[in-house]
Amino acid sequence: MKLIRNLLIVGVAFLSNGCTDFLAPTSLSTFDTTLIFSNVDDARKATNNIYRQFGEDGYRTRLSITMQGNSDVDVSGDRTSDKFNNMIITLRALSNNDDLNKAWVSAYASIKDCNVVIDGIKASAAYNSNDAGVKAEMRQYIGEAYTMRAFWYSELVYNWGDVPFPTAAPKAGVDFDLPKTDRNEILSAVIQDLIDAESGMKWADQLPQACQQINREYTLGMIARLSLQRAGYYLKPDMTKAVASAADRTKYYTLAKEYCQKLMTLKDRPLPADFAQVFKNQCENIYPSNSDMLFEVPFAITTGEVGYNVGMRIAGGSHPYGTGAHDYAMPLSYFYSFDIKDKRRDATCGLYNLDKDLIPSIVSSTDIAQAKWSKAYCNPPLGSASAKGTGINWPMMRYADVLLMFAEAENELNGPTGPAKDALKRVRQRAFANEDWSTKVDAYVNNLSGKAAFFNAIVDEKAWEFGGELNRKHDLIRWGNYEEIMQKTVNTLKALGDESAVNSPTATHANYIYWRVDNKKITVYSGVLNSNTPPPNYVAATGADSNGNTLPLVNGWNRSNWTNNLYSTTTNTYNNIIDLKLSPYLVPVIRYIQPIPISAIDNSKLLKNDGYGFN
Known part of the structure; x- marks a missing residue:
């Protein structure tokens, strides 16, 4: 309990x-x-x-x-x-x-x-x-x-x-x-x-x-x-x-x-091999000791927004899971920052929504979900009428963060020593198949030369490891690179949009995403990371049968806009993700400090909103 x-x-x-x-x-x-x-x-x-x-x-x-x-x-x-x-x-x-x-x-x-x-x-x-x-x-x-x-x-x-x-x-x-x-x-x-x-x-x-x-x-x-x-x-x-x-x-x-x-x-432990299961445990009411999760908020049923405001989108219907959505989206720049072989990408970036019949469809490239949680993972299901108050726990700290904090601190004090590299390697090992460790783990880490390069690798690793857990802002603040990182994000999104406008068959990112549904399971063509080349023996989908299976059943693929969502060749403008969501952060100094609530000021003889442009 x-x-x-x-x-x-x-x-x-x-x-x-x-x-x-x-x-x-x-x-x-x-x-x-x-x-x-x-x-x-x-x-x-x-x-x-x-x-x-x-x-x-x-x-x-x-x-x-x-x-x-x-x-x-x-x-x-x-x-x-x-x-x-x-x-x-x-x-x-x-x-x-x-x-x-x-x-x-x-x-x-x-x-x-x-x-x-x-x-x-x-x-x-x-x-x-x-x-x-x-x-x-x-x-x-x-x-x-x-x-x-x-x-x-x-x-x-x-x-x-x-x-x-x-x-x-x-x-x-x-x-x-x-x-x-x-x-x-x-x-x-x-x-x-x-x-x-x-x-x-x-x-x-x-x-x-x-x-x-x-x-x-x-x-x-x-x-x-x-x-x-x-x-x-x-x-x-x-x-x-x-x-x-x-x-x-x-x-x-x-x-x-x-x-x-x-x-x-005193209390070392291996990181669980299955990265996705660390978070599915929270949906399945599994709370292991001596594992990755050190402490999680113990939400009770009727409290908590995980799986509703944070997680995968699911439409209400006769199914037993209820409705779910997300307030935050993963920007396409983040999705593409992952190594194609990094298993954390698909466990973190949700590329599908579920409709009222639990049939999946591809997301918009500007609305990628936090795949770590979904009400559809819940065991037992929360009920068809469930909405907020999921009771799914929220991670407060994981052992992976302890390893990366150690690597960061050791690097700051002594440079990228053997112990710092070993800690980083432990986190990356879970992210890749064993056969890729020699290149994606050992060579990657060993080739980090100097304190600055190793620090930048920590910045990247924490993004890949903790995406969707809503703790990134605090790290960017204390690192002092908040403005730099946000500008880089916008520049990357604009570059993806610019690339889509050219619509070259040799593009390194895909204008379109190809996907199909079979037995309520979605398959996304792996070429999404590579080029505009469609799947082998590609046949444009003609629709779906009564069970949601993509037709034609064998080679039929749906095609949806992808990077070309980021730039309109008609209006010559970038997607409003940049203007409505990110533009306030494109300033010399980000004012992340909030004003003290007026009720606190009214109840105090000593408090006021002085500084930060509030007065």
Whole structure:
């Protein structure tokens, strides 16, 4: 049973007060924390409450989806729309944006819940109990709270820069109207919290919810992830980019390497050979320990948008899966960036939609889906009436990222050493068949000469490995190459459009995509990556039979526009994916920082939207 399902049922009353006012504590304590944290069972129930905000709209739709775009691997938004989500994605949000407010409120509500747990456990006798079992449980609980709090502060810093930094539970008579704290101070503090807590935590295979519960693996990985964030670039209120000092970069890259290495030493595990199954597990309610997935958000049925707003498009019908779609599309430039033999491409880039009868058809080249999740993968099916609230979990960290963070940190400190190359090779080995390892893995990695080349390879590898998981923007921000990468994406899309306009038979990319359906399975002709040459013995499709099979049954192929969707020779214009979605990112400095919600400002004497062009 999923952890979040348990905690939502428990509904710990003393912690379930709404957070309608920014950081507003209750005027008087309505519960006795001394009693609650005096025993393991009640402390567990209180700790469950820190997961509550994952089930709220502020996280499940706003922070985890809307606020993660755009990047070179996932694109959404419409610069002509005044919907709150489009305003955020196209960098035009105002302080009255309710989606921003929901994310902000969820962040501080969860932080408040974490602070209650941290303060309550630290003050309890059970925390230093002579009973080793009780002491171990309490250290696990406080570790979960520290890690959850660190996660939310990381997101606040990425999206709002300097923010208030409460680290104590609400107490009567204490002023919680706090000013902003420097983002570097926040990150340094929460990193130290995790360093202090991780050794007392339990591995996923020691916990009842395994990877659905914050565990020691995830906390070790978070130390590395936060350290890289602390060492990286960020946007200042005057709209200039800053980066950590040389001394801090060395310190925090060293920490990132050290804690990746600690996990790799204490709890190494092979990456599962089947890349696609890592994500299908989430649709099939399979939650393995000691595998790739370190921690995933444990969405309960009726919560979560995975498979509905993130995943493959499926039309509602009499079938048992319900409807599904996606808010973000994979740009064609990303699809073509994959090596043709990379197995992650087809597991990541969904090239078909399902109609009401589950008959597949090819997608538009400007609407490639996140193939890692589909309601059609769900076992058991969610039901014909299902829409949102799929209960499909959302990945928070995978072991592949630990390997790549280690490779990145080692390269930054010492260049592309043997250990850095070995870590990169481990990730690439899963992507290719064994017979291709000598060229696609060993030769590829061994030929990376110098720190810059190896860094660029990490940038590429993380795109291929994590496409659709909506974590790319954060990496681009901390690397300081956000603007460069977005401009490169647009240039590549334009080049594909220009190539299609020539319509040459020797083109290296295909104007048209050829596909057919047999027994409700789609086959896409492999030449999609190569040229405009049709399949052998090509016969234009004459339609489909009553079961959706392409006619003629043997050699019939449907032909659909592909790269030529990107440029109109009639109007001499590029597809509006560039104008409506990507054009706001074609600026000297991307203003990814969002305005503080007006409700937070109204409830504070100290906060205002100063800087970033908001004032």
